[in-house]
Amino acid sequence: MSRYRLLPSPTQQAVLRDHCGHARTRENLAVEQHSHWHPGRRNAPGYLEQCRQLTQARAENPWLAAGSQTVQQQALRDFARAMTAFVDPANPAGRPSWRKAGRDEGFRITGRRGRQWDVRRLSRKTGQVWVPKAGWVRFRWSRAVPPDAKSYRVTMDRAGRWHVAFAVIPGPVPAPGNGQTVGIDRGVAVSAALSTGQMLHCPALTARERTRLRRMQRTLARAKRGSNRRGRVKHAIARLRARESDRRKDWAEKTSTGIARRFDVIRVEDLKIGNMTRSAKGTRENPGRNVRQKAGLNRGILGSGWGLLVRRLQDKAPGRVEKVSPAFTSQRCSACGQVDRDSRESQAVFRCTACGFAGNADVNAAISIAAGHAVTARGGDGVARPVNREPQLLLPSAQ
Secondary structure, eight states, X not given: OEEEEEEOOHHHHHXXXXXXXXXXXXXXXXXXXXXXXXXXXOOOOOHHXXXXXXXXXXXXXXXXXXXXXXXHHHHHHHHHHHHHHHHOTTXXXXXXXXXXXXXXXXXXXXXXXXXXXXXXXXXXXXXXXXETTTEEEXXXXXXXXXXXXXXXXXXXXXXXXXXXXXXXXXXXXXXXXXXXXXXXXXXXXXXXXXXXXXXXXXXXXOHHHHHHHHHHHHHHHHSOTTOHHHHHHHHHHHHHHHXXXXXXXXXXXXXXXXXXXXXXXXXXXXOOHHHHTOOOOBOSSSBOSSXXXXXXXXXXXXXXXXXXXXXXXXXXXXXOEEEEOOTTTTTBOTTTOXXXXXXXXXXXXXXOTTTOOEEEXXXXXXXXXXXXXXXXXXXXXXXXXXXXXXOOOOOXXXX
């Protein structure tokens, strides 16, 4: 995707909001139709039947007929494609769910460039894209528009910013061909530690911005629902959150590109981030423990961009990213191979209890990840050695 900042006029913003609302309504109705289906009941309507229903609905509802039929039909086509991916075992995907106003705002335009839509450049920093019913809408020309784009998507985030993304899959980053392998250990204090010793930190909100965020959150809690004050505070919070998200995405893009250009093989831990960030509050009958501490850890994990970094590495270096079992990588000595929990003295200090090797704990784990070790128990790999025994050195042939 090649995304650009869209700069619509107030009149064009109203048209774009209508397009977003029409697309969201069509997809939500399609979700509702499929939610009533169960085994033994007649199949839910497909794409062609939904298009016929859309034609009838446009004839009966003037507000719907005033919108773009292209936008509305494309929303149904996107839903049909999502359902196909959901039932495809070779390409597992989540079930299409409800789209919420203010959060899932966007629509897609497809067709041949020069006929259904077009792009033109006005100046060195400004371009225009043709949007149905809105005409030529300006956007920031930050880089050249891909000539082979066959569709684009217009979105609005919670901060009220408009973007246009042209659907083109960029080519992979070429491998350097130096035969080097790097291991990446992801954490909260250090977002990503490389086996080369490099420490990478994902930027977040500054101390002053965090103080301002807490103050606005307290104001939001006291504001009356539906009031203009509450709307202004929510918008200010969304802008601050968008700033944090932009910094995290920018860091992930630059970091992943640099790593893909420097190393031939990239090894990371196969972490189940969804399970790791699951809430610990429990239920009324079985309440959780240390809920606030776990919530803070979850925010730290999500704010470090673990999943985003690996996903962008896989996109830019396809076939060169390998996932290693994360079991005991933080307890394994990269020098002698012993696995002992007592070797991890603190978050940043690792001192082997067998050979005396000392170093940064995150870098030590990254070196073990780069070596591709998959330890399943102390002192063994779970294949040829016992899984329950006291910490001891591995044989040289097993290292």
